[in-house]
Amino acid sequence: LIVQTALGERQYKLSSFSNIINLASTGAGGMDTGTVPVTGFVALYAIYNPTTLASGLLAVNATSAVVPEVCAGVMPSGYTASALVSVLRISDTKFTIYEQSGRVVSIQDFSALSATSAIPTATRLSIAGVVPLNARKVSGTLYSGLPNQRAGGYTRIDIYSNAQLVGKQSCRLGIGYIGDVYCNYELPISNQGIYYTTSSISGLLAAGISISKYEI
Numbered sequence: 001l002i003v004q005t006a007l008g009e010r011q012y013k014l015s016s017f018s019n020i021i022n023l024a025s026t027g028a029g030g031m032d033t034g035t036v037p038v039t040g041f042v043a044l045y046a047i048y049n050p051t052t053l054a055s056g057l058l059a060v061n062a063t064s065a066v067v068p069e070v071c072a073g074v075m076p077s078g079y080t081a082s083a084l085v086s087v088l089r090i091s092d093t094k095f096t097i098y099e100q101s102g103r104v105v106s107i108q109d110f111s112a113l114s115a116t117s118a119i120p121t122a123t124r125l126s127i128a129g130v131v132p133l134n135a136r137k138v139s140g141t142l143y144s145g146l147p148n149q150r151a152g153g154y155t156r157i158d159i160y161s162n163a164q165l166v167g168k169q170s171c172r173l174g175i176g177y178i179g180d181v182y183c184n185y186e187l188p189i190s191n192q193g194i195y196y197t198t199s200s201i202s203g204l205l206a207a208g209i210s211i212s213k214y215e216i
Contacts, residue, residue, distance in 0.1 A: 001015075045057065104215045145180035171207075
């Protein structure tokens with residue numbers, strides 16, 4: 001694990017890094033200052049004191065701002081180098097359940113959208129309740145189906161990275177089919193939002209978006 005005093009400045013390589021975090025405390029091993037948000041996000045930084053060779057984790061409130069790769073919060077005295085490890089969701093002042101590998105955070109499946117009508121114009125969907133501002137990608141499942149198993153219809157949901165329809169990914173139930181279709185997706189995002197459209201030639205549709213991972 002490489003920590004640094006600032007981007008492009010002095011770096012230190014840490015091996016066998018293993019530390020715990022307690023959001024109810026402050027300082028090394030806790031929040032940088034103040035209390036953990038009741039609902040929101042915290043960034044976790046690896047921090048390092050080159051004089052004592054001590055290392056630890058430090059949590060910084062990341063609910064309302066993108067956090068940098070090097071800690072901009074209040075580090076404990078003597079700790080001068082840091083590196084962003086994760087940005088995680090908080091509910092009722094506690095971490096939500098997650099698994100992390102590299103910068104990919106897997107979460108419990110979250111239903112972000114359930115649509116029952118055609119939406120032909122790209123519409124923004126806020127996912128601020130489940131992914132942080134630092135999220136660069138989200139992935140999960142798209143759903144497309146027909147209510148009441150009605151044959152002869154057609155339903156489709158498309159998702160995009162922005163209002164200019166960049167990064168289009170689709171899930172479609174074709175004409176003459178009945179039932180449901182589920183499609184995996186991975187989509188670059190910014191500002192905790194994705195865009196979507198839905199369509200149907202039968203006048204009926206069921207469509208949805210779920211999120212199970214994000215990458216910071």
